[in-house]
Amino acid sequence: MELMEGELEQIQSAVGEVLEKFDADREQLLPILQAVQGRLGYLPREAMKMVAAAVEIPEVDVYSVGTFYNQFRLSPPGKNQIKVCMGTACHMTGGNIIMDSFERRLEIEEGETTKDREFSLERVACVGCCALAPVVLVNEEVEAKVRPTRVDGILLGLGKELPKKEARPEDKAQDSAVPRDVSTQEAGDAR
Template sequence: MREAIKQFTKSRENLIPILQEIQKAEKYLPPEAIYEVSRFLNLSENEIYSIATFYAQFRFARPGEHIIKICLGTACHVRGGINILESIERKLNVQAGGTTKDGKFSLERVACVGCCALAPVVIVDEDVHSKMTMKKVETFLGPLLTGSKKKVKMKKINDF
């Protein structure tokens, strides 16, 4: 963490870049990091939290191993992005903004990733999955779930 801070000068202007560097390394902003930054930039921890919490990019809890971002920009919305989100929520049994109990997946909604022509899109870690359908959800989640304790279970079919 100290390494991440060291490359910067002690200027207020660098606060957000420093937090971004820390998050890149740690995937979130642990309280110890905020403490260190506050000493480094001579700002109160309160002040840093007031800024960090303002920006959507910063997380304050450790995210899952894989981060799944569901784009809900306009184009994704009119092409049914919300159905994709709900479908993934059901499959992983976690709400957007949360992390699965096994710590494997975090689910996030994002406003627009600028791939509107390929809507609806889902980004898994760095990979963009385009023109998503409910059927496709199964195919990209499948390989990620293998190795995890829970596999996608086919729902029991209710007969008469």
């Protein structure tokens, strides 16, 4: 993934600040990476390299950790993060159908970010609200007992323009590009 102008400097200063708060110790690797992601929303390569240099371990060892845990992302998240719970109770009450509905509407697959970086879609193992299944986390807020018909409502609430009823499927592609000054470059997929 190519960085945008000014992004590299932003990454360097954020990681530098994070590293000041921690001991340069291998045991601090997870907390450091969590803090970096907390600041930047994901783990850019340049950030992982800086962390590796600071804790004095091979870069690939940081990459191993960054790619092992679900929580770490290697690409920037969307402005709106949608996480569909795929725990047992949610699965039984149609979590997969909810996931399908989001995938269809956002025209991305689970784990991806829309081209305009407005939405990212993820699965979470269980958020522990099983009695309210199926649940969806919309920007960390829990939406309880989501029915397939609620999916459009959630997206409309977040400013997504949905295809008009009459629209033919092939017209839909353009709708997802909500004008923003951010570049519309390819957002790499997370895991």
